[in-house]
Amino acid sequence: MSSDAIRRVRPAAYAVCVEDERILLARWIGADGTRLWTMPGGGLDHGEDPYDAAIREVAEETGYEVELVRLLGVDSENFLIPADSVTPQPRDLHGLRIVYEGRVTGGELRNETDGSTDLAAWIPLAEVSELKRVSLVDIAIALYRDRPALGRIVR
Template sequence: MSQDLRVAAYAVCVRDGRILLARWVGRDGTRKWTLPGGGMDHGEDPVDTAVREVAEETGYTAEVTTLLGIDSMRTRRPRRLGGESDFHSLRIVYEGRVTGGELRPETNGSTDLAAWHPLDAVADLDRVALVDIGLELWRERPALGRVDGSFPAANG
C-alpha cells in the first residue's frame, strides 16, 4: 500500500464572538464548513501557508498570532489510478487575526463561500472535524498542542 503525506496549515480567526470559516466543496459536491487553510507548497513556511490560504479562501489579509497546535490524522483512501493509500494528514493550526481586505468567496478553488459564524452556532453547522479541533485548541490551549483523540491510527 502506498503512503501519502499532506502537510497543511490553518487559521482560527475569532472576532467579536464569531469565527471565520470557508465552505469546502468535496469531489462529490459535498459542502462542509472548514477553517481557512490548506496544503503547503514545497519550500513554503507554514505561517506563510496559513496567511496565503486565508487570503485565497476569504479575501482577507491576516497575520498569525500564535501556534495553537498540530493535528495528525491517518485514513485509507482510494487512489486515482486504483488501489488504496495510507493517507497521513498533518494539520498545523494557528490563531490568526484579520488585518484587512474584504470578505469574498474563493474562485476556482476548493472552497466556494466564506462567512463569519457565531461561536454558539457552530455546533449546528455542517462542518468538518477540523473546525471542532481548531476551536478546542483555541479555547483550551493545551500544553502539548493537541486535543484528546488526535493522532488516531490508520483505519483497518
C-alpha cells in the same frame, strides 16, 4: 489498510480567526460534490513555511489579510480515501495540520473562485455544532479555547 493503497503525508496550515464570538470558516467542496465547513487554510507548497502558507491560504479562501498571533497546536489524523475514477487506487492520507491563531488586518470577505472552497463566512461560535463540518473545525476551536501546553487535543 491494504498494501496497494497510495500513502501520502499532507502538511497543511490553518488560521483560527475569532471576532465578536464569530469564527471565520470556509466551505470545502469534495470531489463528489460534498460541501463541509472547514478552517481557512490548506496544503503547503513544496518548500513553503507553514506560517506563510496559512497567511496565503486564508487570503485565497476568504479575501482577508491576516496576522498570525500564535501557534495553537498541531493535529495529526489519518484518512482513507477510496479509489475513484481519477485515482484508481485507494489513498491512505496522513494529514498533519498546523493550527495558528489569526487576526484579520485587512482585505474584504469574499468567496474563493476556482478553488477547493466555494464560500467564506463568519459563523457564530454557538452555531458551529449545527453545521456539517470536518473534524478540524472542532479541533481548532478546542485548541483556541483550551490552549493546551503541548498544543495537542487528545481525541
